Amino acid sequence: MSQAPTTSTAGVPGGVGDARPSWPVRRGLLPESGPQRKLALAGFVNQLGTAAFLATVPLYAHQVIQLSVGQVGLALGLAGVVGLVAGIPVGQLADRRGPRDIFVVTLLIQALSMLSLLFAHSFLAFTLAVAVTDLAGASGGAARGPLIRRFGGDEVPRFRSYLRSVAMLAGTFGAMAAGAVVQIDSDLAYRVLILGNALTFIGSAAVLVGLPRLAALAPPREEGRWIALKDKPYLAFVVLDGILWIQSEVLSFALPLWVVLHTDAPRWFVGPAIAVNTVMVVLLQIRTGRGVRGGTVAGRAVRRAGLAFMVGMAVIATASGVPGWAAVAVMTVGVAVHTVGSLWHAAGSLELRFRLAPAHAQGQYSGVFGMGMGLCYTVAPSLLGLLCVTWGVPGWLVMGGVFVAAGLAMPHVVRWAGRSRELADTAA
Known part of the structure; x- marks a missing residue:
């Protein structure tokens, strides 16, 4: 497992006061092997499945579960609202308990909720599955932020740009996979894609387990909670x-x-x-x-x-x-x-x-x-x-x-x- 120091560097120029990686950062397209590359790989795997799923989930709900178009829209809308409320408290938990483990847990929850979609046969079951998926997804985004910031160190702008490029590339491949599934247009094809998305969550979590555990940074004593x-x-x-x-x-x-x-x-x-x-x-x-x-x-x-x-x-x-x-x-x-x-x-x-x-x-x-x-x-x-x-x-x-x-x-x-x-x- 790659190791990286997690000592505090409150005096780092830029006023970020954060852990700072000691490995050299390549000035080319790829970061050096280590935590940055692991984060990028985990993000690629995650986005690959997510992009394919988002492009096909309305059709899966309509054609396989037999929900009406109105029911599909309502379920996805409710799930989106549920997801909005999760990020802040889970982000607070990641700050206090360490972001890596929280992020891994959210990915595993998404894998389970995705698998549950294979057994959803009603509006309620579909709504609950996508709501839990969105809830865990928003929570994972909040936990991922500290990992990017602390492993990125002084190179956060370049590293985050790299992650966006990787996500766009993964999204393109995911959209191509979705297009193939839509062209086949069978219940089995949609179910295989959902199973594949669940596996990408598990794969992303497996990559992240290889990251060093980051200790929580203590807040100032006089600071409030939220x-x-x-x-x-x-x-x-x-x-x-x-x-x-x-x-x-x-x-x-x-x-x-x-x-x-x-x-x-x-x-x-x-x-x-x-x-x-x-x-x-x-x-x-x-x-x-x-x-x-x-x-x-x-x-x-x-x-x-x-x-x-x-x-x-x-x-x-x-x-x-x-x-x-x-x-x-x-x-x-x-x-x-x-x-x-x-x-x-x-x-x-x-x-x-x-x-x-x-x-x-x-x-x-x-x-x-x-x-x-x-x-x-x-x-x-x-x-x-x-x-x-x-x-x-x-x-x-x-x-x-x-x-x-x-x-x-x-x-x-x-x-x-x-x-x-x-x-x-x-x-x-």
């Missing part, structure tokens, strides 16, 4: 960042409907458009994240991202009413610009997520961060459907304006947060 919920600057960051994360649904939700309902572009263009986004993230996220270190730099990156989203969405909107070949060309440019914005946003967001949170409470703060993202994903389909799909061109511009406003406000929130904590702009 500090993340009382941290107004961080809550403001979560709100703004949650609004900006709606951008991730623009290409996966709004664009396909826009292509089919409002343009003369061929329907097959949806696939290549998503591929452009995926390839750019996989190839460029690490390079983009490498230069985003420190609160001020991250705030500026998010501000640039908001402007890029506005430009990209305005370009995509112009595809309505032009010939099919022109619509394809225009939307390809729009997708590329939007993706540049997503690279800047992800780099800035993930830097601030860890930079603004105290080292001893990364789990609790990760739970708050996850709740913000969860709310955004809950609201995004309805909001984008109303503005971009139903309203049309003006709606694309309004949504882009919302992104600009959130991006412009972020540097002010960073400065506000900096009055009460150390936010060095370099961590040399």
Whole structure:
């Protein structure tokens, strides 16, 4: 088992006061072997199965369990709401008991709840299974945050960018597996995919067991228990960042409907458009994240991202009413610009997520961060459907304006947060 020191380094530049790995970090694409690579491998295995499952679970519920479309939507919605409430208390537990073991437990719970889906034959059974899965998934995200922060050390921005690239790649393979299952369209194929997803949770947990156990960091004596919920600057960051994360649904939700309902572009263009986004993230996220270190730099990156989203969405909107070949060309440019914005946003967001949170409470703060993202994903389909799909061109511009406003406000929130904590702009 790889070993890594877990001694405190409260004086590390950058004001993070956290455990710092002593192994050298490669400046190329891959981190050195050890905890960072184990975390990346566990994330790849987990995302591989999760992406395939999310793309097929509505069809499994509808065609295999024989639930109505309304029942499927209600069950998934209830599960999502349940998942939102789990992150903060479990994150607090991870801070006090150590994040590795808590994360492993959440993965094993997800494996069991996934297996239970194979025996679900009613609306109640399906709802309970997906609710437990979402509950454990949100809890695992809160426990994973401290692992990323402490094993990432001074290289958290680069390491988190690497993890995002890995997740995007795994998601692509998972989507391909889902496509094959949908094409086969048999009860057995859907059940095999669910079994495979359960095994990916077990595989991810097996990898994480090889990580060194991290000791909890003691909080200041005068500090209260639920500090993340009382941290107004961080809550403001979560709100703004949650609004900006709606951008991730623009290409996966709004664009396909826009292509089919409002343009003369061929329907097959949806696939290549998503591929452009995926390839750019996989190839460029690490390079983009490498230069985003420190609160001020991250705030500026998010501000640039908001402007890029506005430009990209305005370009995509112009595809309505032009010939099919022109619509394809225009939307390809729009997708590329939007993706540049997503690279800047992800780099800035993930830097601030860890930079603004105290080292001893990364789990609790990760739970708050996850709740913000969860709310955004809950609201995004309805909001984008109303503005971009139903309203049309003006709606694309309004949504882009919302992104600009959130991006412009972020540097002010960073400065506000900096009055009460150390936010060095370099961590040399």
